Amino acid sequence: xxxxxxxxxxxxxxxxxxxxxxxxxxxxxxxxxxxxxxxxxxxxxxxxxxxxxxxxxxxxxxxxxxxxxxxxxxxxxxxxxxxxxxxxxxxxxxxxxxxxxxxxxxxxxxxxxxxxxxxxxxxxxxxxxxxxxxxxxxxxxxxxxxxxxxxxxxxxx
Numbered sequence: 001x002x003x004x005x006x007x008x009x010x011x012x013x014x015x016x017x018x019x020x021x022x023x024x025x026x027x028x029x030x031x032x033x034x035x036x037x038x039x040x041x042x043x044x045x046x047x048x049x050x051x052x053x054x055x056x057x058x059x060x061x062x063x064x065x066x067x068x069x070x071x072x073x074x075x076x077x078x079x080x081x082x083x084x085x086x087x088x089x090x091x092x093x094x095x096x097x098x099x100x101x102x103x104x105x106x107x108x109x110x111x112x113x114x115x116x117x118x119x120x121x122x123x124x125x126x127x128x129x130x131x132x133x134x135x136x137x138x139x140x141x142x143x144x145x146x147x148x149x150x151x152x153x154x155x156x157x
Contacts, residue, residue, distance in 0.1 A: 012053065012061035013085070016068035017130040021045070022108075024052045024065045026129050029107050031089075033062055073131035076112055083133050086125075090139040094122050100136050109134075 017023045021041065027033065035041075036053035050067040074083045091097050097116055104126050105111070112133060113125040123137035 012064045013087070014064040014066050015085075015130075015132060016066050016071050017132075018048075018067070018069050018071050019130060020049050020052050020065035020067050023128060023130050024054060024063075026107050026109070027063055028054055030104060030109075031062070036061070071130075074127075074133065075131075076125070076127065076133040086132065087134040089134060089136045091136060092138070092140050094138055097122055097124065097136060097138055104136065 015023065024035070024039075025041075028035065031054075033054040033056065036055050036059075039049070039052045039054075048067055048069075052065045053061055054063045054065075055061050072081050074081055076083050076086075089100075091100055094116065101111070101116070101124055108129040109126040111124060112127050113123075115121075115123045115125075121137055121139075123135055125133055125135050127133055
């Protein structure tokens with residue numbers, strides 16, 4: 001196993017968006033994250049910030065949002081421009097999946113594909129407010145692998 005000096009460390013995932021504040025607010029609310037010191041909304045904020053960071057409670061960086069004013073809205077599952085990344089989020093049960101569906105929709109997400117009745121892997125694909133797809137699926141914490149780890153070919157997520 002390489003030592004910690006032998007490999008780089010992932011600091012955060014950066015999402016390009018024409019609206020960093022709106023997208024940061026969406027994910028902050030959805031995932032229970034907080035703004036990095038100095039990045040919280042300012043009452044005098046009249047322009048989109050160029051860069052925002054969300055952290056876990058312990059200060060660990062999780063997501064960053066970079067201003068990309070001319071970024072076209074991604075198209076999923078096919079189209080141009082295609083998705084360039086998506087986030088996989090998990091819950092422990094189908095009841096929790098339905099609860100998170102309601103939360104995501106209230107926060108501004110849109111459902112792109114609803115496979116919540118799939119007996120093998122209940123799953124919903126959403127678009128965030130900037131159009132980036134993300135999945136919420138049932139994967140009990142005790143499971144070591146989900147079907148998404150096994151190169152599913154049934155359909156693109």
